Amino acid sequence: MSDVRAGFESLRHELHDPDLPVQGDWPGWLTGTLFRNGPAQFEVEDESYNHWFDGHAMLHAFRMDGERVAYRNRFVQSQSRTEALQEGRIVRSEFATDPCMSIFGRMMSVFNPTPTDNASINVARLDDQYVALTATPLPVAFDPETLDTLGVVDYDDEVHADMSTPHPHVEPGTGRTLTQMLSFGRQCRYKIGAIPAGTKRRELLATLDVDRPAYMHSFGMSEHYVILSEWPLVVNPTDLLLRGQPFIENFEWRPGRGTRFRVLRKADGAEVATLEADPAFGFHHVNAFERGGTVVCDIVTYPDASIIDALYLDRLRSDDPTPGTGTLRRYRLPLNGGAASSTVLSDERVELPRIHDEDATAQPYAYVYGIGSRRERQFSDQLLKIDVGTGSAQTWHEDGTHPGEPVFVPHPEGTAEDDGVVLSVVLDPAGEQSFFLVLDAASFDERARATVPHAIPFGFHGQFFE
Ligand code: CO
Numbered sequence: 001m002s003d004v005r006a007g008f009e010s011l012r013h014e015l016h017d018p019d020l021p022v023q024g025d026w027p028g029w030l031t032g033t034l035f036r037n038g039p040a041q042f043e044v045e046d047e048s049y050n051h052w053f054d055g056h057a058m059l060h061a062f063r064m065d066g067e068r069v070a071y072r073n074r075f076v077q078s079q080s081r082t083e084a085l086q087e088g089r090i091v092r093s094e095f096a097t098d099p100c101m102s103i104f105g106r107m108m109s110v111f112n113p114t115p116t117d118n119a120s121i122n123v124a125r126l127d128d129q130y131v132a133l134t135a136t137p138l139p140v141a142f143d144p145e146t147l148d149t150l151g152v153v154d155y156d157d158e159v160h161a162d163m164s165t166p167h168p169h170v171e172p173g174t175g176r177t178l179t180q181m182l183s184f185g186r187q188c189r190y191k192i193g194a195i196p197a198g199t200k201r202r203e204l205l206a207t208l209d210v211d212r213p214a215y216m217h218s219f220g221m222s223e224h225y226v227i228l229s230e231w232p233l234v235v236n237p238t239d240l241l242l243r244g245q246p247f248i249e250n251f252e253w254r255p256g257r258g259t260r261f262r263v264l265r266k267a268d269g270a271e272v273a274t275l276e277a278d279p280a281f282g283f284h285h286v287n288a289f290e291r292g293g294t295v296v297c298d299i300v301t302y303p304d305a306s307i308i309d310a311l312y313l314d315r316l317r318s319d320d321p322t323p324g325t326g327t328l329r330r331y332r333l334p335l336n337g338g339a340a341s342s343t344v345l346s347d348e349r350v351e352l353p354r355i356h357d358e359d360a361t362a363q364p365y366a367y368v369y370g371i372g373s374r375r376e377r378q379f380s381d382q383l384l385k386i387d388v389g390t391g392s393a394q395t396w397h398e399d400g401t402h403p404g405e406p407v408f409v410p411h412p413e414g415t416a417e418d419d420g421v422v423l424s425v426v427l428d429p430a431g432e433q434s435f436f437l438v439l440d441a442a443s444f445d446e447r448a449r450a451t452v453p454h455a456i457p458f459g460f461h462g463q464f465f466e
Contacts, residue, residue, distance in 0.1 A: 003429045004379045004429070006432070008052065011073070012041060015071075017072075018070045020069045020070070023449050023451075024449060025448055026448045027438065029066070032064060032466040034464045035060070036459050037058070037461060038060075039057060040058035040073075040075065044084045047089050053120070053121075058459075060456060071452055076120070096249065115138065122463070123462065124139070124463065126177070127199055135217070137181060144465070155202055156200045162181075167284070171194075172363075176197060177197075179194075190213070191208075194266075215233045216230070218284050221361070222296075222362050223289070227262070229299060230261070231279075231282065232258060233305040260277075261274070261276075277331060277342060280304075281308075296333075299329055302327070307322065310322035321379050325373045326351060328368060330342060330343050330345050346391040346393060347391065349372055352406070366388060368385070370406065371384070383439065398426070403437065405424065409422075421440060422441045429455065433451060433455055435449045
């Protein structure tokens with residue numbers, strides 16, 4: 001049995017290797033950079049963060065020029081990290097960790113909250129900048145060559161938000177970036193913003209009052225609609241204000257509410273349908289598209305929100321860590337007031353789902369890539385390519401290793417949806433290292449790998465940019 005604990009240990013070493021050792025047949029057309037993000041430091045002196053989502057963000061860049069693969073890793077020098085290192089203690093509240101505070105300090109933090117800018121979840125391009133993202137509306141810009149932190153990006157607008165999804169969508173055709181936000185206050189509101197290409201201005205497409213906001217990590221986008229999946233994991237905003245406990249621990253599982261899908265029309269912000277479904281929980285919308293009068297919405301789901309508890313570091317480092325994988329479920333959301341229905345698309349257990357972004361987003365599509373678990377109750381140990389039409393899957397695995405999120409990169413002259421490669425960073429605990437893996441996306445066979453001289457902690461999301 002391999003030891004997944006290596007994926008949840010701090011990596012303090014920053015390095016630049018201009019020429020990683022490569023094995024196999026590296027695709028000559030594959031030029032560009034894969035940026036990946038994830039937590040890499042889980043302690044500050046003698047204090048520890050509680051949850052996988054809390055650790056200090058680190059960026060990893062794999063730059064490919066057709067011959068060489070260069071690797072660089074750097075911490076995001078967020079204010080959250082900088083203050084913690086300066087003071088030798090945890091200073092800002094994270095997802096599931098609050099700093100130790102006196103009653104006075106806690107009271108002051110209510111009136112003067114400093115949200116975390118520990119941008120550890122995803123990366124994106126915003127206007128002319130590369131940014132690291134987390135679930136607060138504080139994107140942190142970085143230099144794509146050096147990975148130097150350039151600072152929090154100021155949006156060029158007056159939109160108030162306390163939360164902002166780390167999974168924005170780039171809209172096909174317009175190139176706008178759609179994002180979903182939440183503001184707390186006397187009246188809490190969900191907000192959908194559209195950032196026109198070449199700007200940092202969030203134009204509000206829709207606003208929705210909500211009394212008990214749901215915890216939502218991502219949202220769906222089809223051609224004409226956005227879809228909010230209100231899982232029954234909700235918060236009384238007063239509890240958040242009083243902040244007796246870390247952020248996520250204020251949310252309560254209320255299965256009696258069921259799941260509510262709120263379908264908002266991009267054109268005018270109208271809520272055109274609200275549909276109820278069985279209680280469930282999910283982090284990741286996979287894709288959504290319209291078929292007749294129905295919005296089809298594919299999401300990786302769990303029966304309940306206990307997956308959040310299973311991702312506390314003490315549980316992940318235990319002898320029985322969660323597999324960390326869920327069920328690929330297709331929801332059909334009729335817009336004429338009918339009932340929502342859902343089916344499971346595949347028997348495979350899957351997470352960190354990706355698609356062919358350029359061709360498949362908001363369209364009927366064929367393939368989902370993800371990580372999976374080869375056996376029930378086993379920590380994720382394979383890569384998957386699921387055919388959403390048949391539910392069958394192609395897989396890649398190597399004994400004792402644990403792959404991360406697969407990112408599809410299309411062949412420049414490709415025509416088929418799966419004409420290209422899949423990139424993943426794979427942890428090899430026994431070798432105390434990771435490797436950068438290139439699979440042929442069509443056959444799902446290995447084409448090449450490049451070995452990194454240290455073990456990279458498990459990350460969340462990455463993006464490839466030319
Ligand atoms: Co995510």
